[in-house]
Amino acid sequence: MARPRSASHDLKRDQILDVAAQCFARQSFPAASMNDIATACGTSKARLYHYYESKDAILFDLLDRYTQRLLALIGEAEARAQRKNLSEREALNELVRAFLTEYESSATRHVALVSDTKFLGDGQRELILNRQRDVVAAFTRFLKRAYPDRVTPANQTALTMMLFGMINWTFTWLRPGGTMSYSAFADEVVQVLEHGLSRA
Template sequence: MARPKSSQHEFKRDEILDAAAQCFADRSYPAASMNDIALACGTSKARLYHYYGSKEAILFDLLDRYTQRLLAIIGHAEATAQRRNLDERAALHELIRSFLQEYETSATRHVALLGDTKFLGDAQRELILNRQRDVVSAVTRFLRRAYPQRLNAANQTAVTMMLFGMINWTFTWLRPGGAMSYAAFAEEVIATLERGLAGGA
């Protein structure tokens, strides 16, 4: 019987994924090598291969875990809204805050999700894309419930992508410790939605 993997094994994988995400963001996925990732981890390439058989395996694990994390944030937001008996707008606002709290510490993972999914094999790429679609569908449901008089079959996709357009590219300009915090930006996004969508309700 195979020995169970230790918590240290998973901790090492997390370290590798952190380093790999930074390498992919700094150098681009095609340019980053297993040797670059090993150096960033302070280990040997042989040791790196003990955990991952290829650079693509690292990318897939990175995106697999990250998309699961995004879906977990949505599930947690839904459960929190029910537990706290929040109205639909407050539930959406909490989801936006939760996404931006996550983005503050996962910018390099988000870069990989937006730019590197295309480098996966067909089956793995489709799995990640389906998770992204699930995230978009869930946010659409939050928006539709929050602003039922403004969203309809014709505009709901556009409004959902407008929201993602506001928050998904923060890694290009919003910096932890900068003039505006991620938490403050979340409130600006919420205020924009309220003025723009609630105004015509």
């Protein structure tokens, strides 16, 4: 009979994933070892294996949970827009703010999503890539509803990826406690969406 999991099991897994994401971002996924992760967690490698059978298993759980979180943010934004009776542009702006709020606390997880998905096995990689495609498709829907006269079948991919270009690489330059906060940057992205770079 399997031993029941403790109530803190998932919490400890979350802590391991946070530390592992930091290790992967700092050293790269191929260079980071289970021993490195265990040391950074302040535990033994044997204890780490109690939670994860391999570094690959850690990476998949990290990306599995993170992509599910991004999809949940989209569902929450849609529900909030309905509940608050937001306009389509306000709904898009809320989605942008929600993603940037998430990115502020998940920068190393986002690095793993951008850089390390390629190290997953075929089935796992396809699952994560499909979720990324779902996120992109959702942003396209929000954009089309917000700017129906501007977003067309011919340019919707370009405009969606232009928006992602503004927000998806913040982990490379935007630092909590720096000269610009994530909230202030979200305001700037919304202003560019609404008015371009013109002050008019």
